[in-house]
Amino acid sequence: MNAGVLISRRLRTGPHAGIGRGTVFLGRGTVTLGAHVTMGPECLFITGDHPVPPPGGRFRDQKPVHAPITAGEDAYLGARVTVLPGVTIGAGAAVGAGSVVTRDVPAEAIVAGNPARVIGGCGDGTGVVGAAPVGAPVVAGAVPVAVPGAGESAPAGD
Numbered sequence: 001m002n003a004g005v006l007i008s009r010r011l012r013t014g015p016h017a018g019i020g021r022g023t024v025f026l027g028r029g030t031v032t033l034g035a036h037v038t039m040g041p042e043c044l045f046i047t048g049d050h051p052v053p054p055p056g057g058r059f060r061d062q063k064p065v066h067a068p069i070t071a072g073e074d075a076y077l078g079a080r081v082t083v084l085p086g087v088t089i090g091a092g093a094a095v096g097a098g099s100v101v102t103r104d105v106p107a108e109a110i111v112a113g114n115p116a117r118v119i120g121g122c123g124d125g126t127g128v129v130g131a132a133p134v135g136a137p138v139v140a141g142a143v144p145v146a147v148p149g150a151g152e153s154a155p156a157g158d
Contacts, residue, residue, distance in 0.1 A: 010047070013037075014073065029066040029085060037071045040079030040097060045069050049085050072107065092122055 014035035022042040029047025050060045059060040067086035078097030089105040096112030
């Protein structure tokens with residue numbers, strides 16, 4: 001566990017689970033991290049929420065709800081991932097940096113975005129969370145670059 005982690009007493013971790021620097025666990029629900037879960041810095045696990053009031057209702061009159069969060073064995077979360085109440089991240093899944101996970105993630109899926117959506121599967125040849133298939137050109141800003149091992153060299157910059 002790294003420095004600057006805000007821990008909830010409702011946190012359960014399996015052996016060798018790694019918690020990134022500056023990660024925060026909020027709410028009254030339990031967060032369970034399976035064995036060998038790995039995460040980047042500043043992840044946010046939120047187990048509580050306030051329901052949207054009915055028409056004419058007020059937020060302050062709604063009772064908060066709490067739901068557990070689970071990350072399965074060997075799951076990977078990139079930097080600044082936000083996981084919302086009730087989500088289960090399947091074993092061996094990968095979540096791209098900056099993603100907001102609002103729904104369950106299947107085992108060995110790669111998800112990214114806000115809200116996080118399945119963009120691939122672990123072992124499908126992409127090799128990097130959120131990467132294009134091996135051998136496909138990738139655009140970094142407006143400058144095309146080659147994927148290492150694709151047999152191309154990156155063009156010279158201006």
